[in-house]
Amino acid sequence: VDHDFRIGQIVHYVSYGTPNGEYTSECRAAVVTGVHGSQSKNLDLCVLNPEGMYFNVNVPYEGLEEGPTKTAGRPRGGTWHTQEDPRGD
Ligand SMILES: [Zn+2]
Numbered sequence: 884v885d886h887d888f889r890i891g892q893i894v895h896y897v898s899y900g901t902p903n904g905e906y907t908s909e910c911r912a913a914v915v916t917g918v919h920g921s922q923s924k925n926l927d928l929c930v931l932n933p934e935g936m937y938f939n940v941n942v943p944y945e946g947l948e949e950g951p952t953k954t955a956g957r958p959r960g961g962t963w964h965t966q967e968d969p970r971g972d
Pocket of ligand 1: 910965
């Protein structure tokens with residue numbers, strides 16, 4: 884993933900699932916509203932849910948990299964990735 888993200892670009896935001904599974908963690912479309920420089924992959928996002936929009940700042944990237952935050956091979960809730968990331972959907 885390169886760091887050339889731009890304001891207005893669409894990425895995927897991963898919603899939080901509920902602990903008892905009423906809602907599962909899902910990809911949502913999100914518009915980039917802020918970019919935190921080349922050293923950070925954190926983005927500010929306007930998340931477009933079917934039920935409405937909300938705004939998140941400093942959302943961490945989680946896509947291709949394996950890591951301790953990964954749960955069951957899916958990106959963690961509260962993170963973003965690109966539509967092109969193979970794990971995205
Ligand atoms: Zn996705």
